[in-house]
Amino acid sequence: MPEALLIVDYQNDFNPGGALAVSAGDTIAGRINSLARSGRYDLVVATRDWHPPHHSSFAERGGPWPVHCVRETPGAEYHPALDRDPIDVEILKGQVDGSDGYSGFEDTELARILAEHGVDAVTVVGLATDYCVKNTALDALRAGLSVTVDAGAVRGVDVEPGDSERALEELRAEGAAVS
Numbered sequence: 161m162p163e164a165l166l167i168v169d170y171q172n173d174f175n176p177g178g179a180l181a182v183s184a185g186d187t188i189a190g191r192i193n194s195l196a197r198s199g200r201y202d203l204v205v206a207t208r209d210w211h212p213p214h215h216s217s218f219a220e221r222g223g224p225w226p227v228h229c230v231r232e233t234p235g236a237e238y239h240p241a242l243d244r245d246p247i248d249v250e251i252l253k254g255q256v257d258g259s260d261g262y263s264g265f266e267d268t269e270l271a272r273i274l275a276e277h278g279v280d281a282v283t284v285v286g287l288a289t290d291y292c293v294k295n296t297a298l299d300a301l302r303a304g305l306s307v308t309v310d311a312g313a314v315r316g317v318d319v320e321p322g323d324s325e326r327a328l329e330e331l332r333a334e335g336a337a338v339s
């Protein structure tokens with residue numbers, strides 16, 4: 161049963177000091193690194209939010225978010241605490257205008273790459289629980305994969321208090337294991 165680790169958007173802009181900082185986002189780096197180095201996963205995939213300048217998800221265009229993760233800028237780099245060595249595949253997402261691009265499966269090669277490696281199970285970690293982790297995990301479920309979310313290796317934006325907890329509940333209800 162080949163399993164992949166999906167590290168979602170562990171980037172400077174989603175960490176403290178970044179443009180769209182997730183509270184305590186930097187506290188999960190150690191857990192993500194130890195999972196990635198564990199040897200438990202046949203494939204380690206990292207996604208990055210990789211928006212063009214003036215993307216439709218930015219407030220300047222009427223979108224919900226401040227400017228963040230503009231491709232090829234420091235904010236879109238991996239957080240320095242993330243060990244990049246174990247990463248086998250990188251997926252750049254959020255590049256298409258007109259969509260917020262929350263899911264790592266949206267307009268990317270991720271489904272094809274997982275299928276190519278015979279992956280039938282994924283563990284999802286990273287940022288942010290209530291947006292990109294949630295939507296990536298939901299798409300993985302829709303693709304028929306067995307999905308685990310490691311609750312100790314995700315953190316959320318919580319625009320409304322409780323959003324992250326509700327996201328994990330929704331994922332459980334849809335069939336994910338939240339451990």
Ligand code: VGL
Pocket residue numbers: 169174180209225260262287288289290291292293
């Ligand atoms: C994300 C908001 C906007 C995320 C990305 O990675 O969860 N959130 N773009």
Ligand code: ZN
Pocket residue numbers: 209211217228229254260
């Ligand atoms: Zn984004």
